[in-house]
Amino acid sequence: MNYTTSFIASICHADAAGKDVVVEKIAFDSRQVTDTKGVMFISLPCRDACKRDLFVEELIQRGVCAFMVDVSFDTTKYNNNDVSFIITHNTLSSLHELAQYHRNQYKGEVVAIIGSNGKTIVKEWISQLWIGDKALFRSPKSYNSQIGVALSLLMIDREDVSLIEAGISQIGEMSMLEEITRPDIVIITNIGDAHSDNFLSLQQKLNEKLLMARNADLIIYNRDATLIDEEVNKSLKGKRYFTWGSDISCDVRLINTNTKGDITNIHFSYKDNSYNITIPFTDRASIENVMSAVSFYIATGRFDSECGDRCGGLQPVAMRLEMQRGVNGNIILNDSYNSDMLSVNIAINQLNNISGNRKSVLFLSDITQSGYNNKTLYNNIAEMVNGVDTLIGIGDDICRNRDLFKNNNSHFFYTTEQFLAHSGDYNFKDCAILLKGARKFRFERIAHLYEPQVHTTTLEVNLNNLSYNLNYYRTLIGSNVKCMAMVKALSYGSGSVEVAYELEKQHIDYLAVAYTDEGVSLRQGGIKAPIVVLNSEPQSFATMIEYNLEPEIYNTSSLYEFIRQAAVDSLVHYPIHIKIDTGMHRLGFKKEEVTTLLDILRRTNTVKIASLFSHFTSSDYSHHDNYTLQQIQLFEDATEQIMAGIDYSVMRHIANSAAIERFPQAHFDMVRLGIGLYGISPIDGHNLLNVNTLKSTIVNIQHYDTPTSVGYMRRGVLLRPSVIATIPIGYADGLSRSLSCGGWSVDINGHKAPITGNICMDACMIDITDIPDVKEGDSVTIFSNAQEIEEMAKKLNTIPYEILTRISTRVKRVYIKE
Numbered sequence: 001m002n003y004t005t006s007f008i009a010s011i012c013h014a015d016a017a018g019k020d021v022v023v024e025k026i027a028f029d030s031r032q033v034t035d036t037k038g039v040m041f042i043s044l045p046c047r048d049a050c051k052r053d054l055f056v057e058e059l060i061q062r063g064v065c066a067f068m069v070d071v072s073f074d075t076t077k078y079n080n081n082d083v084s085f086i087i088t089h090n091t092l093s094s095l096h097e098l099a100q101y102h103r104n105q106y107k108g109e110v111v112a113i114i115g116s117n118g119k120t121i122v123k124e125w126i127s128q129l130w131i132g133d134k135a136l137f138r139s140p141k142s143y144n145s146q147i148g149v150a151l152s153l154l155m156i157d158r159e160d161v162s163l164i165e166a167g168i169s170q171i172g173e174m175s176m177l178e179e180i181t182r183p184d185i186v187i188i189t190n191i192g193d194a195h196s197d198n199f200l201s202l203q204q205k206l207n208e209k210l211l212m213a214r215n216a217d218l219i220i221y222n223r224d225a226t227l228i229d230e231e232v233n234k235s236l237k238g239k240r241y242f243t244w245g246s247d248i249s250c251d252v253r254l255i256n257t258n259t260k261g262d263i264t265n266i267h268f269s270y271k272d273n274s275y276n277i278t279i280p281f282t283d284r285a286s287i288e289n290v291m292s293a294v295s296f297y298i299a300t301g302r303f304d305s306e307c308g309d310r311c312g313g314l315q316p317v318a319m320r321l322e323m324q325r326g327v328n329g330n331i332i333l334n335d336s337y338n339s340d341m342l343s344v345n346i347a348i349n350q351l352n353n354i355s356g357n358r359k360s361v362l363f364l365s366d367i368t369q370s371g372y373n374n375k376t377l378y379n380n381i382a383e384m385v386n387g388v389d390t391l392i393g394i395g396d397d398i399c400r401n402r403d404l405f406k407n408n409n410s411h412f413f414y415t416t417e418q419f420l421a422h423s424g425d426y427n428f429k430d431c432a433i434l435l436k437g438a439r440k441f442r443f444e445r446i447a448h449l450y451e452p453q454v455h456t457t458t459l460e461v462n463l464n465n466l467s468y469n470l471n472y473y474r475t476l477i478g479s480n481v482k483c484m485a486m487v488k489a490l491s492y493g494s495g496s497v498e499v500a501y502e503l504e505k506q507h508i509d510y511l512a513v514a515y516t517d518e519g520v521s522l523r524q525g526g527i528k529a530p531i532v533v534l535n536s537e538p539q540s541f542a543t544m545i546e547y548n549l550e551p552e553i554y555n556t557s558s559l560y561e562f563i564r565q566a567a568v569d570s571l572v573h574y575p576i577h578i579k580i581d582t583g584m585h586r587l588g589f590k591k592e593e594v595t596t597l598l599d600i601l602r603r604t605n606t607v608k609i610a611s612l613f614s615h616f617t618s619s620d621y622s623h624h625d626n627y628t629l630q631q632i633q634l635f636e637d638a639t640e641q642i643m644a645g646i647d648y649s650v651m652r653h654i655a656n657s658a659a660i661e662r663f664p665q666a667h668f669d670m671v672r673l674g675i676g677l678y679g680i681s682p683i684d685g686h687n688l689l690n691v692n693t694l695k696s697t698i699v700n701i702q703h704y705d706t707p708t709s710v711g712y713m714r715r716g717v718l719l720r721p722s723v724i725a726t727i728p729i730g731y732a733d734g735l736s737r738s739l740s741c742g743g744w745s746v747d748i749n750g751h752k753a754p755i756t757g758n759i760c761m762d763a764c765m766i767d768i769t770d771i772p773d774v775k776e777g778d779s780v781t782i783f784s785n786a787q788e789i790e791e792m793a794k795k796l797n798t799i800p801y802e803i804l805t806r807i808s809t810r811v812k813r814v815y816i817k818e
């Protein structure tokens with residue numbers, strides 16, 4: 001894309017202000033912006049709520065010259081900058097208008113992929129089966145939303161065919177996506193049976209999805225999916241269909257499938273010919289996804305025996321880049337599946353996002369599937385990798401173009417083997433390492449060098465969703481109200497530096513930890529935001545000052561002691577936070593002690609109150625609302641008395657997650673967000689996204705005849721011939737022993753497997769007798785959403801806070817960031 005801002009304004013019927021500049025790409029998340037050249041930042045209403053001005057300010061500093069904002073934004077203060085603004089009533093609609101315009105200029109074929117599951121895989125497999133004399137565009141990994149589809153369309157350049165994935169979550173959305181996408185061909189993967197909150201029925205959901213096909217020339221789908229077949233015939237009557245399935249009436253007729261070991265043979269016929277393809281997968285979903293991809297090739301006259309052969313080399317689609325802790329303090333992003341230009345760009349952005357203070361290292365192979373000539377291609381790549389500290393290039397092409405990478409500390413190898421032979425020379429420490437290689441380079445062999453031995457029980461922490469939750473709470477508070485994020489107890493179990501770093505990127509105002517040591521780890525991890533230590537023990541005051549941590553002061557003796565320590569270091573006006581007891585009766589000054597407090601403070605200038613605060617006992621329980629209101633009143637009285645006695649202004653805060661939602665009058669100058677950040681709301685979880693998923697892996701499967709028993713004390717009595725699997729998670733990992741003997745069930749591919757017998761220290765056994773196709777190595781989920789965490793808490797007679805914080809540190813945390 002290449003439009004001037006004045007042109008974009010005219011397309012979107014919007015106003016333009018400032019300089020006219022050329023826009024080549026669009027960003028809506030300031031974290032994605034690494035190379036600022038040609039970038040236009042769109043401020044979308046849902047994303048950056050209160051922090052929009054800060055994001056704009058930061059991006060101007062970093063050199064971004066074009067912005068699309070809504071009319072509430074005050075552009076006048078930027079009059080003197082060389083910056084361009086497009087001002088519209090609704091930035092998302094304007095983005096759609098621009099995407100629609102761009103799509104209408106495009107002469108190639110647009111293929112939309114819709115359905116409940118498998119869209120990304122079908123899209124990726126069509127592209128894996130493609131051969132390159134004509135270029136193929138595909139939307140980036142998970143760009144399938146109202147924003148994602150528009151951005152994908154705007155990325156289409158001169159390719160002959162463009163694959164666009166489209167997903168919806170409520171009524172009305174597909175119609176908008178159809179208007180901007182106008183697909184020539186629509187592929188329907190399946191309609192699943194997952195019930196979804198925003199639709200009355202599966203049928204309603206399907207009909208909404210089918211709107212994507214209302215103007216298409218061709219619709220490709222599986223006729224065995226009866227509901228799809230019926231609805232297509234009803235609502236898209238008279239259209240051209242191309243179907244596959246077992247029925248004789250299908251265009252592509254599935255004759256049989258035959259699984260042997262790790263591969264499946266698929267036998268199908270089309271017109272008078274019959275074909276055999278072999279795929280390296282055995283599950284039903286993969287077979288369906290391959291058939292969707294192959295049907296696309298057949299329906300568009302692109303299928304031949306070579307294409308059939310290529311099915312044997314299809315690769316699993318890594319759905320997202322997972323960040324892992326490696327050896328020597330490194331963190332690793334591993335994407336050894338493909339290396340086309342777009343995915344390289346996305347991965348490098350992600351590397352820049354997560355690297356923080358670490359040095360960044362990129363392993364990059366030759367680029368495949370670009371449609372550009374070699375020179376342009378590597379010139380572009382060189383520009384993308386500009387900010388990377390160390391580049392290891394592997395492959396003939398990249399070696400040939402090594403001169404383009406002079407800006408990096410770079411090393412080149414012709415093959416992965418050649419690098420492995422020299423790997424002893426590359427002992428990276430405390431780096432962020434991205435492995436981005438085309439399949440044939442088999443970079444997973446490099447990954448093994450830097451990954452620690454595998455622990456098979458992990459807590460997956462979704463940092464995108466964490467930010468989403470933060471921004472949701474921000475929409476509930478006024479734009480002048482600050483937010484303190486509670487990262488105590490390893491961020492409620494989710495991790496320390498990783499979580500704090502994500503929050504810092506979201507311009508969090510304050511962080512809070514329970515103990516000094518937790519604050520020290522954050523500082524050592526490079527966290528710069530102000531940090532309050534809640535349970536500040538006098539023995540740690542010196543360390544606290546050394547690491548620039550701010551204490552909670554809760555009684556006169558701790559105040560005296562802190563002043564003494566601050567005086568030793570000759571400090572002036574060191575920020576402290578005064579806790580007031582309004583009803584919790586744990587720590588804090590009583591109202592009667594305010595005069596003493598003021599007397600002490602008047603006699604010193606070593607410390608200065610940064611904030612006055614208190615804590616609710618029951619803001620989430622409506623039957624205690626009177627008590628909560630009384631706490632608010634006491635807080636106002638005490639703080640007004642203190643504020644009257646000092647000659648500077650201080651912040652006041654009392655609201656935790658529940659109070660943010662339930663007591664707007666208690667937001668004061670700042671709120672303290674805890675459990676809600678981690679996806680659990682005591683009030684209404686509907687608006688939050690899940691952050692924590694606890695997973696394990698099946699390490700052993702055995703068949704037993706009755707009568708026999710499983711586990712300690714023979715508590716798992718088998719009453720029928722059973723299949724029992726072992727998973728390496730036990731009570732020492734945080735899976736309470738009270739969940740033994742059916743007290744909890746784990747999820748395997750959508751089926752529930754109850755825990756059998758007593759949970760051991762490091763493992764437990766589950767009954768998989770009724771679950772088909774389970775293999776050793778399969779993943780199991782212990783919990784993956786707030787409802788399950790709440791349910792587990794209820795079973796254990798506790799609260800979700802305890803479920804999250806009891807997950808032991810030996811469970812590896814894996815961070816998800818898209």
Ligand SMILES: *Cc1c(COP(=O)(O)O)cnc(C)c1O
Nearest residue numbers: 486615656657658672673674675
């Ligand atoms: C933990 C904590 C919070 C956060 O409470 P949530 O209910 O998790 O939002 C707020 N303030 C203080 C003092 C805390 O210790």
